[in-house]
Amino acid sequence: MSICIQVENLGFSYGPQVEILKNLSFEISAGTFLSIAGPNGAGKTTLLNLLSGLLKPASGSIEIDSKPINSYSVRQLAKKIAVVRQEFVPVFEFSAVQVVSMARTPYLGALAFETNTDREAIAEALEMTDTARFADRPLGHLSGGERQRIFIARALAQQTPILLLDEPTNFLDMKHQVGIYDLLKKMQIEKQKTIVSVTHDINLAAQYSDMILLLSADGSYTFGPTREILTTERIERVFGVQTFSAQTGQTRFFFPLGKFTKSQSSPPGF
Amino acid sequence: MTDLLTPKRLITKIILCLAALAVVMFVCSLVGTQKISLSAVFAGPGDTPGRNTDYDIFVRVRIPRIILAALVGAALAASGVALQAILRNPLAEPYILGISSGAALGVMTATLAGISLSFLGGSPMAAMAFLFAIGTVWLVWFTGHLAGGSTVTSLLLAGVVINAFFSAVIMLMTSLVDSEQLRSTIMWLMGSIGEKDFTTLLASAIFIIAGIAALFTISQKLNVLAFGAGEAQSLGVNPRKITLVTFALASFITAVAVGLSGLVGFVGLVVPHSVRLIFGPDHRQLLPTSALLGAAFVVICDTIARTIISPAQLPVGVITAIIGGPVFLILLSRYSKKVGTLR
Numbered sequence: 048m049s050i051c052i053q054v055e056n057l058g059f060s061y062g063p064q065v066e067i068l069k070n071l072s073f074e075i076s077a078g079t080f081l082s083i084a085g086p087n088g089a090g091k092t093t094l095l096n097l098l099s100g101l102l103k104p105a106s107g108s109i110e111i112d113s114k115p116i117n118s119y120s121v122r123q124l125a126k127k128i129a130v131v132r133q134e135f136v137p138v139f140e141f142s143a144v145q146v147v148s149m150a151r152t153p154y155l156g157a158l159a160f161e162t163n164t165d166r167e168a169i170a171e172a173l174e175m176t177d178t179a180r181f182a183d184r185p186l187g188h189l190s191g192g193e194r195q196r197i198f199i200a201r202a203l204a205q206q207t208p209i210l211l212l213d214e215p216t217n218f219l220d221m222k223h224q225v226g227i228y229d230l231l232k233k234m235q236i237e238k239q240k241t242i243v244s245v246t247h248d249i250n251l252a253a254q255y256s257d258m259i260l261l262l263s264a265d266g267s268y269t270f271g272p273t274r275e276i277l278t279t280e281r282i283e284r285v286f287g288v289q290t291f292s293a294q295t296g297q298t299r300f301f302f303p304l305g306k307f308t309k310s311q312s313s314p315p316g317f
Numbered sequence: 318m319t320d321l322l323t324p325k326r327l328i329t330k331i332i333l334c335l336a337a338l339a340v341v342m343f344v345c346s347l348v349g350t351q352k353i354s355l356s357a358v359f360a361g362p363g364d365t366p367g368r369n370t371d372y373d374i375f376v377r378v379r380i381p382r383i384i385l386a387a388l389v390g391a392a393l394a395a396s397g398v399a400l401q402a403i404l405r406n407p408l409a410e411p412y413i414l415g416i417s418s419g420a421a422l423g424v425m426t427a428t429l430a431g432i433s434l435s436f437l438g439g440s441p442m443a444a445m446a447f448l449f450a451i452g453t454v455w456l457v458w459f460t461g462h463l464a465g466g467s468t469v470t471s472l473l474l475a476g477v478v479i480n481a482f483f484s485a486v487i488m489l490m491t492s493l494v495d496s497e498q499l500r501s502t503i504m505w506l507m508g509s510i511g512e513k514d515f516t517t518l519l520a521s522a523i524f525i526i527a528g529i530a531a532l533f534t535i536s537q538k539l540n541v542l543a544f545g546a547g548e549a550q551s552l553g554v555n556p557r558k559i560t561l562v563t564f565a566l567a568s569f570i571t572a573v574a575v576g577l578s579g580l581v582g583f584v585g586l587v588v589p590h591s592v593r594l595i596f597g598p599d600h601r602q603l604l605p606t607s608a609l610l611g612a613a614f615v616v617i618c619d620t621i622a623r624t625i626i627s628p629a630q631l632p633v634g635v636i637t638a639i640i641g642g643p644v645f646l647i648l649l650s651r652y653s654k655k656v657g658t659l660r
Contacts, residue, residue, distance in 0.1 A: 101547050125553030137544050138405050138652075139598035148321055149541050153553030159537035159601065160324050169321075205552070 049112075051077040051209065051241045052098065056107035059093055066266065067093045071107070073270040075258055077208065080235050080242045082252035082273070085262035086286050091245045094262070095213050098243065099130045111209070125153040129202035131212040134194040136187045143189065143197045144182040147172055150204035172204035176230060192223035199230060203238075210234065212244040216251065224248070228255045249286075250300050253277050261285055277301070322599050330602060334609035341613040342387065345620040346379045350627040353379075381518060385577055386510050386619040386633070387612035388518070390584055392525045392574035394611020397585020398604050399532050399567040402539035403560050404458070406472055407590065408648055411450075411571040412582035413473065415480035419453025420446040420568075420575035421506060422483050425490045428502075446572035453479060454564045473649075508581035508634020510619050521573050528570035529608050535559055536600040543598075581615065581634045583641020588614050590648065 053074040060066040067090035075081050083091050096102040097109060100116050109116040111127055119127065129150070137146075150172070151165040161169070173179040176196045186194055195215060202210055212231070216224040232255055234240045246252055252259055252273065259273040263285045269276055279292050282301055290301040347353070357371035393411060400409040400416075411417045423445035457479055461472035487506065494502050504511075513521075532539075538559050542549045546556035574581070588611040589603060596602050618636040625631060 096547075099551055101550055121550055121555045122553040125551060128551070130548075130551035132548070138407055139543055139593065141540075141543075141598050144321065145540075145597075145599060149544070149552055152537065152541050155537060157534075158324070161321055166321070 049077050050074050050110075051079070051112060052243070053110040053113070054098075054107070055110075057094075057097065057104050057109065058106035059090070059097060059102065060105055068097075068262075069266050071268060073260055075241065075243075077241050078235065078239045079258055080232065080256045081244070081258045081260060082256035083243065083245045083260045083262065084247060084249055084252045085268075086247065086264050089262035089264050090266075091247070091262055092213055094260075095130075095211055095243070095245050099128055099211050100124050122153045125205065125207075127207055128209045128211060129205040129207040131195075131198050131202045131210070131215055133214055133217050134191055134198055136194070140185040140187060142183055142185055143178060143200075144169065144173070146186055146197055147178075147182070147201045147204050150201045150206075153205070168204045168206055172200040175203060175233070176200040192219050192226070195219065195223070195227060196230070199227065203234065207240075209241045209243070212242070214245055214247070216246070216248070224251065231255065249277065249282060253300060254298050274299070322602055327602055327605075330596060331605050331609070334606045334613075338387065338609050338613045338616075341616050342383050345616050346375065346383055348620050348624060349374075349379060350624065381513060381515070382510060382619070382623075383616055384518060384522070385513055386616045388521055388525050389510065389574045389578045389581060390588075390611040390613070390615025391529060391608040392570040392611075393581060393584035394588040394614070395529045395532060395604055395608040396567040396571045396574075397611075398589045398600065398607050399539065399563050400454075400585070401589060402543050402600055403563045404472060405543055405545065407652055408473055408586065408645065409476075410583065410585035411567070411574075412580060412584075413480070413586065413645070414454070414457050414476035415483060416450050416453050416457070416568060416571050417575050417580050417582070418480050418483040418487065419456075420450040420572040421580055422487055422490075423447070423449030423572070424576060425487055425502075429490055429493060443572065443576055446576050447569055450568035450572040450575070451565060453483070454568050458564075504632055505579040507632035508579045508637070509630075509632040510578050510615075510622075513577065517577075521577055524573045525570050528566050528573070529604070532563070532566050533601070533604055535562060536604045539563065539600040539604075540598075543600075579632075579634065581637050583637050583645060584611055584615060586648070587637075587641050587644050590644065 055072050057068055057071040058066070059068045071094070083094060085091055093102065097104055100119070100121075103117070111119065111124075116124070147169050148161055148165070151161055151168065154165060155161070170179070173182050176199055178193065178196050178200050181189060181193060186197065189197065199215070210231070215231075216227050219227065228251055231242050231244065235242050244256070256273050258271065259276045261269045261276055261281070269281065277299060279290050279301065282288070282290050289304045291304055292299055292301050294300070347355070351374055353371040353375055357369060358375045360369060360372065362369055362372050362376075397410045400411065400414065401407055424442055426449070427442040427445040457472065457476045460479070461475040464471040464475055491499070491502055491506070538549070538554045541552045541554045542556060542559055546560075549556045549559070589607045592603055592607045592610055596606055615633065615637070618640070619633045622631040622633040622636045
């Protein structure tokens with residue numbers, strides 16, 4: 048498989064005192080599902096913004112398909128990478144299908160009207176995300192889970208080889224969390240997309256991703272196959288919390304243990 | 318898939334709005350202090366000038382004034398649409414944001430500096446109005462961001478304060494104007510549509526139509542930009558470039574409109590909001606239809622202004638403010654609750 052995203056000695060800081068990322072290097076091949084995990088403030092979203100070209104690196108380089116990210120125009124990059132951020136309600140009452148149709152912006156001609164090819168891409172994206180039945184409703188009238196599916200549909204209609212997602216399941220209930228990740232996995236398998244998803248949910252990462260990049264708040268990181276990287280010791284070091292791990296099938300899950308975890312010796316109420 | 322705009326649908330709606338505008342302009346041209354008969358108008362100017370007063374009033378007074386009102390309405394409504402999109406704020410409007418007073422300050426400065434009040438293409442006054450307008454946009458945007466991000470209320474607050482400041486400077490300048498000019502200056506500041514010569518009308522029409530056409534070419538990008546700069550960039554739109562172009566074009570057509578009619582407020586608020594309720598938020602459609610219906614709106618307001626206390630006349634800005642003020646307050650109370658979800 049060809050190298051799809053290559054990051055070398057990447058560094059970024061918000062001002063001289065706040066160094067978020069330093070000397071970060073990793074590469075993933077096309078068709079990989081990568082999770083970027085870590086505690087709050089470790090720079091997960093910053094890294095995503097660097098990968099999407101929204102922020103410029105302070106040092107180091109990012110290559111997309113073996114070409115430096117800054118050699119792409121905004122329009123060219125939008126044909127390579129689609130980004131899904133946390134769902135939100137836009138100010139104006141765009142309908143769901145109008146939102147999805149905006150994915151075609153980098154492909155539109157001078158008059159900026161959707162062609163039949165554009166319409167097919169939009170219809171297919173609605174179909175895959177199972178959103179066609181509420182496509183005509185305003186985005187603000189949908190539930191959080193439905194809205195997030197619409198933003199994912201938009202990313203699909205953009206027809207990019209790479210999909211970046213920033214905590215796509217934040218604020219969603221368990222059923223919708225799994226629903227969104229099932230959908231992403233389907234994109235990876237059926238459409239051979241490269242998926243990069245930022246999450247602080249270690250168990251979603253454990254269950255779905257092939258590779259994981261674990262960022263610590265002190266700027267260090269670990270990168271490798273998910274099964275090898277996720278251990279109770281490492282999670283305690285990175286997240287600062289003890290976990291209990293259990294395995295079902297091929298996946299190992301981790302449950303955080305707090306101070307008041309009920310043990311057999313403690314009296315009821317503790 | 319029923320919801321997407323096609324060129325055919327757009328053209329149908331534009332023709333509908335054009336027809337509505339034509340009807341409004343025709344009816345309003347017949348309304349006025351002086352009753353005129355159409356048959357007299359069609360009889361032509363007669364052999365000697367001044368013989369056929371009906372014709373003279375219709376062709377030399379009513380028609381130019383209605384065209385002027387239409388131009389002002391189209392410019393202000395289109396400017397409102399564009400500003401609302403890039404500021405992601407349904408309450409943005411050239412008058413409320415202080416852009417109109419910025420342009421007016423430019424005109425006043427040019428006037429006091431001794432440049433004549435005629436509004437011709439490329440005259441120093443037009444350039445001053447444009448420069449002041451675009452400077453104001455930047456100032457409002459910059460202070461609004463300092464005051465708390467791109468939230469609905471911080472931008473409006475910045476606009477209101479800058480508006481108040483510019484109004485004070487304009488007052489100061491007004492007191493320096495000699496008494497002969499005073500009344501016309503005050504009427505102009507309150508937003509009034511009077512007689513303008515044919516060259517002024519033609520030049521303004523070209524500027525305003527060109528400005529709106531230029532905005533139309535980026536209207537699909539305005540859709541995307543309404544979701545925020547980051548979202549726009551991931552969808553292949555350069556947010557800085559489009560924002561700058563839009564600021565410039567919106568300031569330009571606002572400056573032309575202010576040069577024509579002074580401070581006419583709330584048109585850019587009332588019209589786009591109503592059009593969005595009817596046709597939806599797609600800017601490819603919202604921009605041209607708002608411009609046409611904005612033209613019709615100001616023609617109607619101006620007809621009210623020149624007939625309601627006839628034979629005297631009100632400034633048209635009074636009528637638009639009486640309609641627009643309450644609409645603004647309703648929208649403010651509705652959208653302030655949404656502030657937290659804006660990006």
